Amino acid sequence: MKKFFTLVVLLATMTVAAQAQVKFGVKGGLNLTNMKFDNSIVDKSNQTGFFIGPTINFTLPVVGLGIDASALYDQRSAKIEGSDDKLKQQSIQIPINLRYGFGLGNTASIYIFAGPQFGFNIGDKTTNLLNNALEWRLKDSNLSANLGVGLMLLNHLQVSANYNVALGTTGETNVVNSTLSTAGNILTGKTKANAWQLSVAYFF
Secondary structure, three states: OHHHHHHHHHHHHHHHHHHOEEEEEEEEEEEEEEEEOOOOOEOOOOOEEEEEEEEEEEEOOOOOEEEEEEOEEEEEEEEEOOOOOEEEEEEEEEEEEEEEEEEOOOOEEEEEEEEEEEEEEOOOOEEEEOOOOEEEEEOOEEEEEEEEEEEEEOOOEEEEEEEEEEOOOOEEEEEOOHHHHHHHHHHOEEEEEEEEEEEEEEEO
């Protein structure tokens, strides 16, 4: 009985995979990042970045359901208030989203999506701030989650907006020069980098 059940599940999985429609494309967009410290020291007017990379979309045989995944080069930055220093993060981000679409005819459809995003740091892991008084250290990897809405046009052009929220800390700051302990008291602590993201993708 157990072998029969396993065989049924395997056949069902193969059937779904065979019926799924797969599209490959390119995706790019903007990050509007909100880096959260214990105290507000980041210039709100300068927290931007971008992302770009290949993407893939699976349309499942269940009406309206789909899965998309991407491998994106992602860059985020934020300016420290009262100085010329910038916090900069470069990473490879891999979002995997479950999506549900509502058809508006043959020319367009609206969809909502949500899912995890796995990030791997590929840039400098440490940045010195405030004349080397402080050190900002990035984690090697991070986990976040996406929630958003999008529009698919003519089955090729996709426009979307989502909020990406960090599920753990992105990095931390530590005092390097103890003579600036006052600044250290302000900045020392862990940080999170959440972001609003606007993107455009084209599927071939």
